[in-house]
Each structure stands twice: as structure tokens, then as C-alpha cells.
Amino acid sequence: MSDDSQRPIVVKKIKKGGHGHHGGAWKIAFADFMTAMMAFFLLMWLLGSVSKGNLKGIADYFANPVKVASAGGSGAGDADSLIKGGGEDLTKQGGQVKAGDVKPSDAAQDRRRLSELKKKFEALMEDKMQRNTKLAQFRNQMRLDMVAEGLRIQIVDEQNRPMFRSGSSELEIYAREVLHEIAQLLNEVPNTISLAGHTDATQFAGGERGYSNWELSSDRANTSRRELIAGGLDIQKVLRVNGFGDVIPLDKENIYNPINRRISIVVLNKEAEEDIRLQAGRAADEMVTAASAPATAAPPAQ
Incomplete structure (x- = not known):
């Protein structure tokens, strides 16, 4: 029976090289980020330049687009609405008469x-x-x-x-x-x-x-x-x-x-x-x- 304590111990050393090339994936991610930021600032600029009536029309459109689109008409808000989806004037308030508007x-x-x-x-x-x-x-x-x-x-x-x-x-x-x-x-x-x-x-x-x-x-x-x-x-x-x-x-x-x-x-x-x-x-x-x-x-x- 051999004595295990007498066996030689072999130590393997792995020699690591330098960092490999990662490619250009980070550039694509950064470009997407910049595009999203540009779109965000453009949206903020547009929202700041439209009237309160149009903002309400846009909000109502996103809240229930099917209802607004199925109602017919030229836009979700007034005639100058940014989103064309149909429906009656969503900017009108209580007391106004808009149902009988003349063309x-x-x-x-x-x-x-x-x-x-x-x-x-x-x-x-x-x-x-x-x-x-x-x-x-x-x-x-x-x-x-x-x-x-x-x-x-x-x-x-x-x-x-x-x-x-x-x-x-x-x-x-x-x-x-x-x-x-x-x-x-x-x-x-x-x-x-x-x-x-x-x-x-x-x-x-x-x-x-x-x-x-x-x-x-x-x-x-x-x-x-x-x-x-x-x-x-x-x-x-x-x-x-x-x-x-x-x-x-x-x-x-x-x-x-x-x-x-x-x-x-x-x-x-x-x-x-x-x-x-x-x-x-x-x-x-x-x-x-x-x-x-x-x-x-x-x-x-x-």
C-alpha cells in the first residue's frame, strides 16, 4: 500500500493574458440614450408651446383613444389639435355650446x-x-x-x-x-x-x-x-x-x-x-x- 503523503503535488498556474476587445456595443447604447433624451426635450418643448385646450385633447386621446377615434371628426381637440383622431371638441367646458357649430x-x-x-x-x-x-x-x-x-x-x-x-x-x-x-x-x-x-x-x-x-x-x-x-x-x-x-x-x-x-x-x-x-x-x-x-x-x- 503506497503512502499518499509521498505523492508529488503538482500546481498548475494559468497565465492570463490582457483584456480582449469588447467591440462597439456601448456606442449603440449611448446613441439610443441620446436619441431618447432628444425626443424627451422635444416633447417638453411641444407641450410648452400648445394651449391648455390642446393639452386636454391630447390627454383625453391617450386616456381613451378608441372612444375618441370612433366618434368621427377631424381631431381629438380643436381644429388645431396635434393629434388627428376624430371626435367632438374636447376643449369645451361646461356652459359652452359647441354641438351646433357651423362649418x-x-x-x-x-x-x-x-x-x-x-x-x-x-x-x-x-x-x-x-x-x-x-x-x-x-x-x-x-x-x-x-x-x-x-x-x-x-x-x-x-x-x-x-x-x-x-x-x-x-x-x-x-x-x-x-x-x-x-x-x-x-x-x-x-x-x-x-x-x-x-x-x-x-x-x-x-x-x-x-x-x-x-x-x-x-x-x-x-x-x-x-x-x-x-x-x-x-x-x-x-x-x-x-x-x-x-x-x-x-x-x-x-x-x-x-x-x-x-x-x-x-x-x-x-x-x-x-x-x-x-x-x-x-x-x-x-x-x-x-x-x-x-x-x-x-x-x-x-
């Missing part, structure tokens, strides 16, 4: 039609006034301008030539003739109209508790509506009749100036017309909802 082409056509009506009205009234001395005296009392709602035609009072009898809603004869001429022109466009009556600041003896400028302005607006219809205006074209009393004077420096007594006829553009209809419909719906809601029982007496 830009329709709005442009509407403005052109009202602009042409303004020119035609001015030409016709000029011709009528040259052939009719009564209307010629009424020249300075006619005012036309374009407002947000459409074409506004105002007939104002003068000191010695009022439209209505003092403190009354009875029209003078020459005022009837002017309203008849206006009625014929209004029938030439498909737009609806809004009528408003205004008074000066002179108060009735009974004050606000009795028959006041509110009632007088409303009665005068309604009298003008009836006279326009008598002159041939299509009855379906009248959309709104208002009385503003003396709260919107034409001459703010002199609230007793006769020109503050006036009738305002606005040929409504489509956007204003839909806005009025939606507001009236919404108010009616709210009233029905309030009326149908169950009454809350009063707490028992303590």
Missing part, C-alpha cells in the same frame, strides 16, 4: 350673404328716399352695421321725428312705411331675425313697480314685429323678440338722448340662430327636469 364654409357663405344684403338694403333705401320725401327725412335715423350675431338694422328716434308716439307703442305712419320696405328685403335671405326694443332713461310716473320702460320696450318690439309681418315678412322668420328697457343706451354720455329710443333688427347668422335655439331648448329642459324632480320633505320640527 367654416357655411359661415363664410353666411357672412357674404349678409354683406350683400347690407349693400342691397343701403342701395334700395337710398333709391326710396330719393323718390319719397318722407323717407328722405328718415335717412339719418337708419343705421346699419355688422355685429357678432349678423347684420344689425337700427331705426333710432330724433327729437322731432320719433318712431312711436310719446310713452306709447303706437307707430307713426312714416315708421310703418320704413318697416314695410325692410320686410321685403328680409324675405330675400333665408336667415331668421331678432327684434329688440330700447327706450331712453325717462321713467314713468309709477316707477318700476308699474308699467315701466321694460314693458314699453317689449311692446314696441312686438308692434314692430306685427308691422313687419303686415308688410309681407314671412312669419316663420321671427326667432326672438326682446325688450331691453333703458339698460343699453346708444349714447352712454346722455341717457336721455332721443337716439336711445330705437328698434334693433338683427338678421341672424346661422351660428347665432343655433345658439339661440340651443339656449332656449336647454332652459326648457332644465325647467322640465326641475318640475319633475321629487320634492324634498321638510325636516321635522324640533
Whole structure:
């Protein structure tokens, strides 16, 4: 039997060489990192340069892209949205009316039609006034301008030539003739109209508790509506009749100036017309909802 302690011990030494070449993998990783950083800073710059409405549209798109994309339309937010996915305007807030927005082409056509009506009205009234001395005296009392709602035609009072009898809603004869001429022109466009009556600041003896400028302005607006219809205006074209009393004077420096007594006829553009209809419909719906809601029982007496 051999003695294991006498066996020779062999020690093997491994001679290690220098580090081998790692290649260019780190360069690819670094390039990816730089690309990601560039994209990040570009995203931050874009988010800082867009409006809050567009930011909300983008956020809603990523929160539920299927719903936004399936709703149809040109973008997830407003017309200038960065992401095109369809759907209604996501930037609108409570109280705004966006469902009845008019297409830009329709709005442009509407403005052109009202602009042409303004020119035609001015030409016709000029011709009528040259052939009719009564209307010629009424020249300075006619005012036309374009407002947000459409074409506004105002007939104002003068000191010695009022439209209505003092403190009354009875029209003078020459005022009837002017309203008849206006009625014929209004029938030439498909737009609806809004009528408003205004008074000066002179108060009735009974004050606000009795028959006041509110009632007088409303009665005068309604009298003008009836006279326009008598002159041939299509009855379906009248959309709104208002009385503003003396709260919107034409001459703010002199609230007793006769020109503050006036009738305002606005040929409504489509956007204003839909806005009025939606507001009236919404108010009616709210009233029905309030009326149908169950009454809350009063707490028992303590």
C-alpha cells in the first residue's frame, strides 16, 4: 500500500493574458440614450408651446383613444389639435355650446350673404328716399352695421321725428312705411331675425313697480314685429323678440338722448340662430327636469 503523503503535488498556474476587445456595443447604447433624451426635450418643448385646450385633447386621446377615434371628426381637440383622431371638441367646458357649430364654409357663405344684403338694403333705401320725401327725412335715423350675431338694422328716434308716439307703442305712419320696405328685403335671405326694443332713461310716473320702460320696450318690439309681418315678412322668420328697457343706451354720455329710443333688427347668422335655439331648448329642459324632480320633505320640527 503506497503512502499518499509521498505523492508529488503538482500546481498548475494559468497565465492570463490582457483584456480582449469588447467591440462597439456601448456606442449603440449611448446613441439610443441620446436619441431618447432628444425626443424627451422635444416633447417638453411641444407641450410648452400648445394651449391648455390642446393639452386636454391630447390627454383625453391617450386616456381613451378608441372612444375618441370612433366618434368621427377631424381631431381629438380643436381644429388645431396635434393629434388627428376624430371626435367632438374636447376643449369645451361646461356652459359652452359647441354641438351646433357651423362649418367654416357655411359661415363664410353666411357672412357674404349678409354683406350683400347690407349693400342691397343701403342701395334700395337710398333709391326710396330719393323718390319719397318722407323717407328722405328718415335717412339719418337708419343705421346699419355688422355685429357678432349678423347684420344689425337700427331705426333710432330724433327729437322731432320719433318712431312711436310719446310713452306709447303706437307707430307713426312714416315708421310703418320704413318697416314695410325692410320686410321685403328680409324675405330675400333665408336667415331668421331678432327684434329688440330700447327706450331712453325717462321713467314713468309709477316707477318700476308699474308699467315701466321694460314693458314699453317689449311692446314696441312686438308692434314692430306685427308691422313687419303686415308688410309681407314671412312669419316663420321671427326667432326672438326682446325688450331691453333703458339698460343699453346708444349714447352712454346722455341717457336721455332721443337716439336711445330705437328698434334693433338683427338678421341672424346661422351660428347665432343655433345658439339661440340651443339656449332656449336647454332652459326648457332644465325647467322640465326641475318640475319633475321629487320634492324634498321638510325636516321635522324640533
